[in-house]
Amino acid sequence: MRLWKRLYVNALENALNAIPNIEGVLLGYNTNIDAIKYLDKDDLEKRIEEIGKDKVFKVIENPSEKISSLEDLFGGILRSIKLGKAMEWFVESEEVRKYLREWEWDELRIGGQAGIMANLLGGVYGIPTIVHIPQNPKLQAELFADGPIYVPVFEGDELKLVHPKEAVADEEELIHYIYEFPKGFQVFDIQAPRENRFIANADDYNARVYMRKEFREGFEEIAKKVELAIISGLQVLKEHYPDGMTYRDVLDRVENHLNILNRYNVKTHFEFAYTANRRVREALIELLPKFTSVGLNEVELASIIEIIGDEELAKEVLEGHVFSVIDAMNILMDETGIERIHFHTYGYYLALTQYMGEEVRDALLFASLAAATKAMRGNLERIEQIRDALSVPTNERAMILEEELEKEFTEFENGIIDMTDRQLTFVPTKIVASPKSTVGIGDTISSSAFVSEFGMRKK
Ligand SMILES: Nc1ncnc2c1ncn2[C@@H]1O[C@H](COP(=O)(O)OP(=O)(O)O)[C@@H](O)[C@H]1O
Numbered sequence: 344m345r346l347w348k349r350l351y352v353n354a355l356e357n358a359l360n361a362i363p364n365i366e367g368v369l370l371g372y373n374t375n376i377d378a379i380k381y382l383d384k385d386d387l388e389k390r391i392e393e394i395g396k397d398k399v400f401k402v403i404e405n406p407s408e409k410i411s412s413l414e415d416l417f418g419g420i421l422r423s424i425k426l427g428k429a430m431e432w433f434v435e436s437e438e439v440r441k442y443l444r445e446w447e448w449d450e451l452r453i454g455g456q457a458g459i460m461a462n463l464l465g466g467v468y469g470i471p472t473i474v475h476i477p478q479n480p481k482l483q484a485e486l487f488a489d490g491p492i493y494v495p496v497f498e499g500d501e502l503k504l505v506h507p508k509e510a511v512a513d514e515e516e517l518i519h520y521i522y523e524f525p526k527g528f529q530v531f532d533i534q535a536p537r538e539n540r541f542i543a544n545a546d547d548y549n550a551r552v553y554m555r556k557e558f559r560e561g562f563e564e565i566a567k568k569v570e571l572a573i574i575s576g577l578q579v580l581k582e583h584y585p586d587g588m589t590y591r592d593v594l595d596r597v598e599n600h601l602n603i604l605n606r607y608n609v610k611t612h613f614e615f616a617y618t619a620n621r622r623v624r625e626a627l628i629e630l631l632p633k634f635t636s637v638g639l640n641e642v643e644l645a646s647i648i649e650i651i652g653d654e655e656l657a658k659e660v661l662e663g664h665v666f667s668v669i670d671a672m673n674i675l676m677d678e679t680g681i682e683r684i685h686f687h688t689y690g691y692y693l694a695l696t697q698y699m700g701e702e703v704r705d706a707l708l709f710a711s712l713a714a715a716t717k718a719m720r721g722n723l724e725r726i727e728q729i730r731d732a733l734s735v736p737t738n739e740r741a742m743i744l745e746e747e748l749e750k751e752f753t754e755f756e757n758g759i760i761d762m763t764d765r766q767l768t769f770v771p772t773k774i775v776a777s778p779k780s781t782v783g784i785g786d787t788i789s790s791s792a793f794v795s796e797f798g799m800r801k802k
């Protein structure tokens with residue numbers, strides 16, 4: 344434990360010193376507005392009575408999975424409360440979209456993985472950050488932090504970088520309406536067994552990974568301005584769209600972007616997120632050889648192993664057997680040739696890299712501090728706040744894993760295992776006992792580790 348205390352303190356200093364070395368990072372592709380509302384029993388019951396309680400209650404047992412009417416909307420919310428389950432349904436009706444807008448919200452936040460990471464990397468870490476925003480209405484632009492956050496805009500033929508607030512356009516508001524309820528929340532005779540959220544998604548652009556003109560026509564200029572790129576948001580892809588477009592059309596465009604980034608020696612990270620469609624998941628695995636790095640959790644690693652490995656190993660990964668996780672990471676590296684794999688789960692992180700160095704470990708430790716800060720405060724606002732996370736307890740149970748690793752691998756020192764052609768890095772993480780929020784922690788972990796490792800290796 345004393346060892347890790349010392350390593351955490353050193354890693355924080357090393358990472359903080361290195362972050363100013365990073366000259367530019369690109370974030371694609373998903374950015375939207377998250378409109379959060381904390382549900383109120385009386386308001387909710389009144390609205391449901393107005394629409395017709397019977398009609399709404401029918402949807403609870405026969406979920407429509409999408410929203411074409413107000414019955415669907417409130418039926419979905421009630422179902423989510425009843426089961427205590429997170430659910431996200433797409434809003435198809437214009438009339439319901441208007442209703443949602445008028446129902447208002449308690450809080451607006453930037454949403455989408457790229458949008459959230461822009462406020463972290465640009466707004467908090469001060470790294471020059473270019474972000475893809477499918478649409479740039481005022482309501483969304485104002486949610487971006489001040490700081491070196493940029494969107495590319497054409498001025499004549501020339502591509503200029505400006506803060507989103509300076510490029511506001513009369514474009515669509517892509518809103519994800521998030522309805523939160525606490526454990527025990529009661530409406531009529533329905534009670535929530537645990538806290539959770541229902542999301543009404545009124546965003547036609549990110550659902551099909553729409554790319555704006557600057558990214559279609561000016562990508563080479565954009566790639567020249569950065570050293571790093573982090574790609575996410577591809578998990579939503581569907582096999583087919585009503586207009587005949589398929590996931591292939593999107594992935595061809597992404598592949599073209601990766602070819603350009605690779606040509607300019609930009610290091611690229613792909614942040615995996617659970618991808619329900621198996622075809623799309625397969626295609627994403629096929630794209631991994633074009634990336635430098637990938638970040639994922641236990642569910643996502645298992646879902647990959649279901650495709651490139653076997654069911655038995657996938658099951659063990661899900662159950663959290665550390666040696667199975669290590670086997671799975673090695674299989675993924677064998678299969679794709681990717682240089683860096685960062686696995687995160689509750690209580691510890693692992694990285695498998697085709698290069699050696701203590702920077703890999705220090706980056707994971709820094710990421711753990713950033714994640715704990717975010718969990719504690721709900722939001723990270725200033726980089727100095729990360730120092731407070733040093734006093735958060737380090738996961739004690741990971742010490743048992745550490746002993747097992749020590750027994751299995753003789754060359755294990757300070758979290759680093761030399762596997763001759765690969766380095767395996769293990770760190771026990773900080774755990775916040777009662778987190779204020781856990782939204783976007785995974786992206787905080789992966790992006791913090793990826794950029795800080797690069798910064799430290801650059802010296
Ligand atoms: N209370 C907590 N304290 C510290 N870290 C946490 C806590 N809860 C979750 N985490 C970290 O957050 C990660 C969540 O990442 P992930 O599963 O990818 O979800 P998402 O991408 O939706 O944020 C977990 O793997 C874990 O490492």
Ligand SMILES: [Mg+2]
Nearest residue numbers: 615616785786
């Ligand atoms: Mg994640």
